[in-house]
Amino acid sequence: xxxxxxxxxxxxxxxxxxxxxxxxxxxxxxxxxxxxxxxxxxxxxxxxxxxxxxxxxxxxxxxxxxxxxxxxxxxxxxxxxxxxxxxxxxxxxxxxxxxxxxxxxxxxxxxxxxxxxxxxxxxxxxxxxxxxxxxxxxxxxxxxxxxxxxxxxxxxxxxxxxxxxxxxxxxxxxxxxxxxxxxxxxxxxxxxxxxxxxxxxxxxxxxxxxxxxxxxxxxxxxxxxxxxxxxxxxxxxxxxxxxxxxxxxxxxxxxxxxxxxxxxxxxxxxxxxxxxxxxxxxxxxxxxxxx
Numbered sequence: 001x002x003x004x005x006x007x008x009x010x011x012x013x014x015x016x017x018x019x020x021x022x023x024x025x026x027x028x029x030x031x032x033x034x035x036x037x038x039x040x041x042x043x044x045x046x047x048x049x050x051x052x053x054x055x056x057x058x059x060x061x062x063x064x065x066x067x068x069x070x071x072x073x074x075x076x077x078x079x080x081x082x083x084x085x086x087x088x089x090x091x092x093x094x095x096x097x098x099x100x101x102x103x104x105x106x107x108x109x110x111x112x113x114x115x116x117x118x119x120x121x122x123x124x125x126x127x128x129x130x131x132x133x134x135x136x137x138x139x140x141x142x143x144x145x146x147x148x149x150x151x152x153x154x155x156x157x158x159x160x161x162x163x164x165x166x167x168x169x170x171x172x173x174x175x176x177x178x179x180x181x182x183x184x185x186x187x188x189x190x191x192x193x194x195x196x197x198x199x200x201x202x203x204x205x206x207x208x209x210x211x212x213x214x215x216x217x218x219x220x221x222x223x224x225x226x227x228x229x230x231x232x233x234x235x236x237x238x239x240x241x242x243x244x245x246x247x248x249x250x251x252x253x254x255x256x257x258x259x260x261x262x263x264x265x266x267x268x269x270x271x272x273x274x275x276x277x278x279x280x281x282x283x284x285x286x287x288x289x290x291x
Contacts, residue, residue: 004028011080013041013090021045022140024058024154029093032077039077040093043086055087062089064132065155072123074143074153095146099139103204110238113205114273116142119150120198121269124262127152128191135189137197138178139204176220177210181253184221192255195262199250206243207235211251225253242272 004015013030016038020027025042032039044051044058059079066076075092082088099116102108108116120142127134134141134155143151176184180196183189203211211229214220229251232239246268252258259265 010041010082010088013039015041022154024054024061030090032090038093039090041088041090043088058087058089061155064127065091067130068127068132070123070126072119072150072152073126074151092151094143094151096144099142099144099201099205102144103139103208107208108205110206110236110240110243110276111273113202114243114269114276115148116144116150116205117198117202118266118269118273120152120201121262121266123150123152124191124194124198125266127155128194128262133189133191134194134197135183136175136178137194137201138175139201142201176217176224177212179221179224180255181225182255184224190255191261192258195250195259195265196252196255198262198265199247202247202250203229203232206232206239206247209235240272240276242275246272 004010004018006015006017008015010030012032012034014033016029016031018026019029019040024044026045028041028043030039030041031037044054062076062079065074066079069075074094077090077092079087079089120137124134124137132155134152136154137152141152141154143153145151178197178200180189180193183193200210200212207230212220212223212227214223232244232247246265249257249259250265
């Protein structure tokens with residue numbers, strides 16, 4: 001697919017500018033000329049246009065995300081095709097920055113960490129109740145609007161419950177540094193995999209680095225499966241013991257020892273946020289049952 005220039009037309013959309021590109025899509029800011037609103041249009045990148053599995057994942061993104069209606073999940077408007085059969089989705093366009101961009105600006109205070117973590121957890125709760133697992137949760141897929149509202153983006157690797165697992169030939173779906181152990185090993189995943197990925201994100205927001213290290217992909221995946229992360233207090237002495245416990249539970253190698261669902265996580269994070277705001281901290285939090 002050729003690069004779309006500002007002013008060009010796609011269906012009833014007028015292209016304004018290109019705003020992003022990743023492994024699963026090229027994104028343009030556009031005007032919906034029918035409803036007079038600004039949207040984001042996401043297309044498969046050119047080298048994947050003829051890849052049936054990539055096209056299928058892209059369509060699943062629209063189907064999965066459009067079934068969700070939650071203020072912490074990106075709103076999907078429609079799925080359509082260009083005249084030359086390039087599939088795209090139209091979705092809400094938000095003013096703000098990704099969490100990746102926010103992390104690049106420097107340290108994040110604990111109250112903001114908890115606020116972002118709660119909003120992501122609430123969005124995941126909605127998705128998980130619909131049987132949808134994100135499978136590629138990472139800072140680049142988390143948008144923070146100028147109003148401070150968190151939006152989970154890109155369900156391009158989402159798995160609909162009961163459907164066949166979709167992977168690229170010879171590769172593992174997801175981003176290495178944020179994968180759960182079961183995903184890193186090519187196993188089946190459920191909502192507890194998203195909880196692990198969120199644990200990695202929370203750890204990074206606090207420590208300024210991801211918990212599992214490696215100079216190349218295989219080394220990172222090995223660390224995820226076998227290594228324990230350094231204590232958060234080594235990087236941030238102000239980290240409450242309860243927050244360390246919560247993140248430890250999210251990063252359990254054995255999915256059966258993690259939070260069973262994100263609803264329990266929302267409760268613990270919200271309680272901790274209230275305690276830190278009032279200056280009262282507790283040593284107790286949800287501890288997943290031992291098998």
